[in-house]
Amino acid sequence: MKQEKYIADIGKDGSRGLGTLDHCFNQTTQAFLLSSGLNPGMTILDIGCGSGVMTCWMAQQVGPKGKVIGIENNENQLHAAQKRADSHALANAAFRLCSAYDIESLHEQFDLVYCRFVLHHLIRPVDVIAKIFQILKPNGIYVSEEGIVNHAFSYPFSHVWGDECVRLTPPWVDYEGVDRDGNVGIKMVTKMRHAGFRVLFANVVQPLLITREEKALLLLGREELKRHFLEEGHTEAEWIAAGVELENVINNDAQIIGFYGSCQVAGVKPT
Ligand SMILES: C[S@@+](CC[C@H](N)C(=O)[O-])C[C@H]1O[C@@H](n2cnc3c(N)ncnc32)[C@H](O)[C@@H]1O
Secondary structure (H helix, E strand, O other), X not given: OOOOOOOOOOOOOOOOOOHHHHHHHHHHHHHHHHHHOOOOOOEEEEEOXXXXXXXXXXXXXXXXXXXXXXXXXXXXXXXXXXXXXXXXXXOOEEEEEOOHHHHHHHOOOEXXXXXXXXXXXXXXXXXXXXXXXXXXXXXXXXXXXXXXXXXXXXXXXXXXXXXXXXXXXXXXXXXXXXXXXXXHHHHHHHHHHHHOOEEEEEEEEOOEEOOHHHHHHHHOOHHHHHHHXXXXXXXXXXXXXXXXXXXXXXXXXXXXXXXXXXXXXXXXXXX
């Protein structure tokens, strides 16, 4: 089994890395949460809350009678999330250092568990899905959004973005217990059903980056990925060449980027 590690830390000040996800997905995620049953008064768990943008938004939605707990296993992200909640004076958002694998240690039952782009970083997502099922109240809702990296593309084609299909082994193979799975999104309906959820809704979101400003979002957090790139056996020269190519794609108005796809799945824990 490979060692599990998160490759895109946002840095001590929490300012790097997750802006692209926010730009690409927050609007569709918010609509998805509302249509899946997010309501005032709910108690919500946000697993792998990152810099807390969605945690804070959900805290505003549930209002003073509800609460949202964001958990993270990365202290930089947690610090950034707490700072964000403080700046919005959100008394009903709380953050805990806790792994997705240990959510039962929170000793709390939830109306809704939200988890976006976290399971595709984990080697044993099924263990986490089973624990989500345990910590939900009867009729509780699991709102999941996980990646489909093979949906990434550039058009016209550039090697710097979207050749995942070539580099990754087939997306339909299940890597459970063996390796991280950047395409776990396409397996979530099946994995959630196996855990006992009744799946209510499933959909794929495919954002496009078409302006220079949107494409430049791909530069956010790039430095954090460099170590991973070199550890994978690439050279410094290749890293620099990829950077130049990415700048070319950004500045070429005729070239568009299909960002990673996201599979949204909402499931309910039957009574
Ligand atoms: C791609 S980010 C997504 C953040 C946030 N959910 C969002 O959509 O903006 C993945 C997050 O999962 C966190 N993470 C990775 N492994 C984790 C684990 N075992 N337990 C809790 N959080 C984890 C990372 O620290 C990171 O903040």
